[in-house]
Amino acid sequence: MTRVFLASFILMCVFLLPYFAYIFSQDIPFSRTILDIGNLLWPLAIFAVLLYEDKKEKLGIWCNPSLGVNLKTVVLSLALGVLWQLIILLLTSLFDAPNTDPREAYTLAPLILHIFSFSIIGPIAEELFLRKWYISMMERASFSKTAIVVSNALIFYAAHVGTGVWRFDTLMMAVILCLMYMRTRDVRYCVITHVTCNLLGIFSAYYFV
16 A cells, blocks of 8 residues: 555656646746646556556455446535535635636637546546545555544645645545545545536636636
8 A cells, every 4th residue: 555655646746746836936937738738647647556556456446336326415416516616715715815726718629628637537536546545445454434534634635735725625525525435435426526626616717716
C-alpha cells in the first residue's frame, strides 16, 4: 500500500507542477489549456497505478456490487454536489478570493477539454483512488472507521490546498463521501457528487463571478 500511495503521489506532483506554478505565480504564462492537459495526465497516471494495484491485490477496483443504482441515493448524491458547490461559493465570498475555476473566454474545443478534465476524469480518478482504493486498503489493514475517515479527509484537504481559499468544504465532503462509500460500497455515488460539484463550478465561474 505504501509503495502504491507514494508512486501515485509522485506522479500527481509531476503532472500538477504547471498547475501549482500557475496558482502561486500568476506571472508564469501558462494557458488554461495547458493546465487542462495536465489535469488529464495525472488521472491517467492514477489509473495506471490502480490497474497495477488491482491486479496485485485483487481489490475489484473497477467492479461494482451491481449494475443497478438506488434512485434515492442518486438524488442524494446530486443534492450533495449542489450543496458542495454552494459552500465553495460561500467560502470564496467570505475570504474575498477568486473562484476556484477562473472565468475565461473559452472557445468550444478548450471548453470541452476543460469540462472533461476538470469535471469528469479528474473526479473519477480522485474517487477511485481516495475512496475505493484507500478505504479498501485501510480496511484490509484493520484500521478503525474513525482513522480511515479522518486520514482520508486530511489527504483530500491537502490535495486541494493552494486555490486561494481555506477549503474547509473538502474536509466536510470527504467525511461525507467516505461514509457514503462505506455504507453503499458503490463508488459511483461519490463520483456523481464530485462531478456535479465540479460541473457547477464551471457554470458558477461564468455566471456568479
